[in-house]
Amino acid sequence: MKTRADLSINFCGIKFENPFCLSSSPVSNHAEMCARAFDAGWGGIVYKTLGLEKSFRVVMPSPRLSVLNYMDKRFVGLQNAEQITDRPIKDNIRDIAWLKKNYPNKVLISSIMGYTDEDWIELAKMSEDAGADMLELNFSCPQMAHPSAGHRTGQDFHAVATFTEVVKKATKLPVMAKMTPNITDMLPVALAAKDGGADAISAINTIKAITDIDINSFTPLPNIHGHSSATGFSGPSVKPVALRFVSDLYNSKPLQLPISGVGGIETWIDALQFLLLGATNLQVTTGILRYGYRIVEDMIEGLSDYMIERNIKSLDEIIGKAAQKLTDPSNFETRYQVVSVIDEEKCIGCGQCFISCHDGANQAIKFDPAKRKATVDEERCVGCLLCKHVCPVWDCVSYKEVDTQLVKHAAIF
Amino acid sequence: MKKPVDPVKIGQFESMRQPLDLQAAIKESNRCLLCFDAPCSTGCPAGTDPAKFIRQIKFYNYKGAARTIRNNNILGSVCAHICPVEKLCEKQCSVKALEDPINIGGLQRFASEYGKTFALEPLEKSKKNQGKIAIIGGGPAGMSCASALAKLDYEIVIFEKEEHAGGVPKWNIPEFRLPGEALAYDVKNLLDQGVEIRHKSAVESKDAITNLLKDGYDAVFISSGLSVPFKLGLLDGFTNAVDYIAFLRKVKFDRGSINLNGKNVAIIGGGSVAIDSALSANAAGASKVYLISLEHLDELPADQEEINLARLMNIIFKAGSQITGVNAHEKIISGLTGIETDWIEPGKFIPQNARQISGTEFKINVDLVVQAIGTKPGNEVLNFSKALKTKGKGIVEVDDNFDTGIPGVFAGGDVVNGGATVVQAVGEGKKAAQSIDNFIKNRRNSL
Ligand SMILES: Cc1cc2nc3c(=O)[nH]c(=O)nc-3n(C[C@H](O)[C@H](O)[C@H](O)COP(=O)(O)OP(=O)(O)OC[C@H]3O[C@@H](n4cnc5c(N)ncnc54)[C@H](O)[C@@H]3O)c2cc1C
Numbered sequence: 001m002k003t004r005a006d007l008s009i010n011f012c013g014i015k016f017e018n019p020f021c022l023s024s025s026p027v028s029n030h031a032e033m034c035a036r037a038f039d040a041g042w043g044g045i046v047y048k049t050l051g052l053e054k055s056f057r058v059v060m061p062s063p064r065l066s067v068l069n070y071m072d073k074r075f076v077g078l079q080n081a082e083q084i085t086d087r088p089i090k091d092n093i094r095d096i097a098w099l100k101k102n103y104p105n106k107v108l109i110s111s112i113m114g115y116t117d118e119d120w121i122e123l124a125k126m127s128e129d130a131g132a133d134m135l136e137l138n139f140s141c142p143q144m145a146h147p148s149a150g151h152r153t154g155q156d157f158h159a160v161a162t163f164t165e166v167v168k169k170a171t172k173l174p175v176m177a178k179m180t181p182n183i184t185d186m187l188p189v190a191l192a193a194k195d196g197g198a199d200a201i202s203a204i205n206t207i208k209a210i211t212d213i214d215i216n217s218f219t220p221l222p223n224i225h226g227h228s229s230a231t232g233f234s235g236p237s238v239k240p241v242a243l244r245f246v247s248d249l250y251n252s253k254p255l256q257l258p259i260s261g262v263g264g265i266e267t268w269i270d271a272l273q274f275l276l277l278g279a280t281n282l283q284v285t286t287g288i289l290r291y292g293y294r295i296v297e298d299m300i301e302g303l304s305d306y307m308i309e310r311n312i313k314s315l316d317e318i319i320g321k322a323a324q325k326l327t328d329p330s331n332f333e334t335r336y337q338v339v340s341v342i343d344e345e346k347c348i349g350c351g352q353c354f355i356s357c358h359d360g361a362n363q364a365i366k367f368d369p370a371k372r373k374a375t376v377d378e379e380r381c382v383g384c385l386l387c388k389h390v391c392p393v394w395d396c397v398s399y400k401e402v403d404t405q406l407v408k409h410a411a412i413f
Numbered sequence: 414m415k416k417p418v419d420p421v422k423i424g425q426f427e428s429m430r431q432p433l434d435l436q437a438a439i440k441e442s443n444r445c446l447l448c449f450d451a452p453c454s455t456g457c458p459a460g461t462d463p464a465k466f467i468r469q470i471k472f473y474n475y476k477g478a479a480r481t482i483r484n485n486n487i488l489g490s491v492c493a494h495i496c497p498v499e500k501l502c503e504k505q506c507s508v509k510a511l512e513d514p515i516n517i518g519g520l521q522r523f524a525s526e527y528g529k530t531f532a533l534e535p536l537e538k539s540k541k542n543q544g545k546i547a548i549i550g551g552g553p554a555g556m557s558c559a560s561a562l563a564k565l566d567y568e569i570v571i572f573e574k575e576e577h578a579g580g581v582p583k584w585n586i587p588e589f590r591l592p593g594e595a596l597a598y599d600v601k602n603l604l605d606q607g608v609e610i611r612h613k614s615a616v617e618s619k620d621a622i623t624n625l626l627k628d629g630y631d632a633v634f635i636s637s638g639l640s641v642p643f644k645l646g647l648l649d650g651f652t653n654a655v656d657y658i659a660f661l662r663k664v665k666f667d668r669g670s671i672n673l674n675g676k677n678v679a680i681i682g683g684g685s686v687a688i689d690s691a692l693s694a695n696a697a698g699a700s701k702v703y704l705i706s707l708e709h710l711d712e713l714p715a716d717q718e719e720i721n722l723a724r725l726m727n728i729i730f731k732a733g734s735q736i737t738g739v740n741a742h743e744k745i746i747s748g749l750t751g752i753e754t755d756w757i758e759p760g761k762f763i764p765q766n767a768r769q770i771s772g773t774e775f776k777i778n779v780d781l782v783v784q785a786i787g788t789k790p791g792n793e794v795l796n797f798s799k800a801l802k803t804k805g806k807g808i809v810e811v812d813d814n815f816d817t818g819i820p821g822v823f824a825g826g827d828v829v830n831g832g833a834t835v836v837q838a839v840g841e842g843k844k845a846a847q848s849i850d851n852f853i854k855n856r857r858n859s860l
């Protein structure tokens with residue numbers, strides 16, 4: 001009996017044994033690290049963004065990281081102040097060549113960032129000569145010390161189109177443009193990349209954010225010798241934003257380019273959700289920073305079991321399947337109304353649903369102090385499900401449809 | 414976090430531990446630190462690799478977790494219920510430096526249950542093209558060796574004395590600690606591998622091993638465990654003085670034939686098996702259950718958890734005491750006399766080192782005496798081959814590779830270690846399988 005499903009994908013004409021790739025960051029900093037990632041099972045790698053030191057010498061700030069903690073849960077998001085690679089270009093090019101020679105069946109994508117047309121061309125050609133399978137254009141690092149690079153380029157449709165075109169002309173490799181989420185609407189930028197000849201779009205890079213502030217020194221973190229900045233935020237907390245952008249790209253009629261999804265992926269379920277919203281390829285950084293390359297084992301095994309259980313022969317069968325269900329809120333069927341149902345057996349009597357509903361919803365939960373049980377007043381319940389989401393017993397609260405004729409919400413106010 | 418055991422269940426002979434549900438499993442696995450060198454995994458004699466299956470649960474890869482457990486430990490679901498985790502994996506857990514260790518046993522029960530419920534694919538069948546191996550005894554050690562060899566495509570025949578495989582976990586470990594379905598699932602997994610189990614096929618004839626090797630078996634693994642219980646001379650010949658092996662089996666499979674309602678039972682011994690016997694007697698309706706042991710309370714070889722449970726169930730401990738006489742009519746004991754004891758030399762827990770304390774004599778009325786003072790290998794083992802070396806109570810001597818020194822003859826489990834745990838027997842069976850494979854490959858290469 002088969003225990004491993006076929007997880008291979010075709011992305012821009014390149015075969016990946018599985019969709020799981022390292023995204024460009026310290027996790028793909030040099031050859032020895034990348035080799036270990038390949039050995040752990042990753043299908044591809046987007047190498048740490050290359051730049052030319054003769055044009056701009058990168059010096060990393062220190063300390064570089066800060067995290068978002070939520071109560072006892074640590075590291076629900078990560079803020080970094082890191083720029084593109086600070087290694088010499090010749091070392092990185094040698095590493096890429098070595099990796100392609102030793103891992104010919106794995107995919108190596110070279111991420112590049114230029115400051116002028118000439119830089120972009122030079123980096124593209126060097127990458128191609130070293131054997132890279134594909135290029136990713138970094139239009140999205142939010143904390144480059146250079147005045148006209150990174151996400152500043154990525155917010156400028158014209159620059160994106162031009163640089164993409166320059167690179168496309170210089171190489172035969174497929175080219176993917178990496179988007180910044182620090183923009184209201186990603187589509188115009190993605191379409192500009194398409195105009196420039198891009199073969200794919202990757203999204204998202206990090207979100208400019210401030211995770212923490214030292215309340216004694218009045219300094220946001222990371223405290224870089226007395227200063228800080230709103231810099232790149234990543235990890236589980238950004239997944240909702242990344243999913244939104246991926247689905248925007250996928251659902252765009254004019255775009256129609258393959259998508260590499262990035263942002264908060266740690267488990268096979270995260271991965272599957274990106275696929276369902278339209279990503280073909282997937283990239284990970286923060287999950288690896290937190291847990292190491294080994295997390296790919298569970299992504300592969302978990303996704304594979306999911307496919308076998310549902311008789312899914314190829315990932316192509318499911319890519320974008322959930323994106324179709326997204327619609328404009330104006331189209332929602334409001335004749336469909338629900339009310340919460342509390343399972344009395346499972347209710348442990350903590351009253352959290354009562355508090356939340358009382359102060360944050362429609363006062364529809366009744367609490368019996370003698371029995372220490374919560375019940376739903378269906379007359380008042382507006383079916384928001386706040387109670388379900390605060391309940392400490394995960395499967396205690398469910399909901400049921402009600403006859404809309406009987407819904408009296410309007411009358412309550 | 415551990416939920417307390419449910420004493421009511423013991424009385425009903427139902428699993429005394431509630432399984433972790435999905436929510437509890439997710440929470441528990443998220444307390445795990447996913448250590449770099451994972452001491453829990455190093456601490457498992459069978460190589461079950463808890464660090465991996467906990468990580469798999471944490472990352473929602475539940476089936477993967479079930480696969481890891483089953484593939485690494487063919488008695489994975491049995492161990493999930495009865496492994497002395499406090500002494501092994503959980504003892505090593507890094508979280509202990511901060512808070513309670515991870516409930517590894519609970520997570521293992523969750524994952525193996527998940528594999529069963531959601532139809533984990535069967536293990537692959539052996540191609541049976543690498544050679545033929547005879548295994549004597551289908552307990553944990555034999556099952557584990559068979560499974561490991563089947564993975565290497567050997568043809569396996571297990572000769573089992575009883576009408577069912579499983580050894581001690583099948584016949585003797587009480588149902589409230591080990592639900593029958595757990596072992597049934599593990600045996601099914603083994604059968605999926607194409608292993609043949611010949612029931613009611615005791616190997617006991619003279620030179621049995623020599624003959625098996627002549628009959629076309631390339632190697633033999635002895636895993637016949639410990640089948641002969643020790644008994645006290647003082648209790649010899651009385652009809653209501655039984656051994657724990659027979660007692661536990663009767664309580665498990667023929668409860669109707671023993672009526673303990675309102676009766677007093679004395680258990681002699683202070684190990685885990687004595688506690689099992691005491692709890693079983695209690696569950697079977699006994700009004701008073703005494704546990705008489707030379708060891709004092711803090712010296713009992715039983716686990717603290719078991720001792721706590723026994724106290725919860727009102728077992729009366731006569732720890733640090735000894736039986737001195739029997740009151741009997743015809744061949745039926747009606748009472749025991751005893752005395753409290755101390756050690757002549759501290760820390761040496763053997764009967765010869767016990768000193769009676771005068772003035773502490775006691776007398777108890779009993780209707781049944783259960784002796785739980787150990788077991789030894791069956792006498793037939795001595796007959797297996799003239800060349801087989803044994804020591805002490807008759808345990809088989811082997812080297813570090815579980816090799817008996819007779820070419821092609823290996824041994825492991827209780828028959829070798831003198832009585833340990835299921836997980837130890839599984840580990841030894843696996844290691845012996847590796848040695849058997851090496852032996853056969855070397856022999857083939859030298860031909
Ligand atoms: C009451 C009790 C409770 C225990 N509780 C625990 C516990 O909670 N946790 C734990 O880890 N361990 C426990 N143990 C120990 C554990 O059961 C043993 O260490 C383990 O079963 C040893 O496995 P084995 O395969 O070596 O031997 P066994 O389990 O004894 O299996 C030997 C097998 O060989 C068969 N056999 C014997 N002679 C022959 C022959 N001549 N021919 C053919 N077949 C033969 C037997 O029928 C049996 O099936 C307990 C033991 C007892 C007695």
Ligand SMILES: Cc1cc2nc3c(=O)[nH]c(=O)nc-3n(C[C@H](O)[C@H](O)[C@H](O)COP(=O)(O)O)c2cc1C
Binds near residue numbers: 084
């Ligand atoms: C420390 C750090 C350094 C990064 N460096 C780069 C980079 O050099 N080039 C790039 O395109 N993205 C870079 N990124 C962004 C990641 O590739 C990725 O787009 C982002 O972190 C979101 O994915 P994640 O949530 O899986 O981390 C970096 C991210 C981090 C955390």
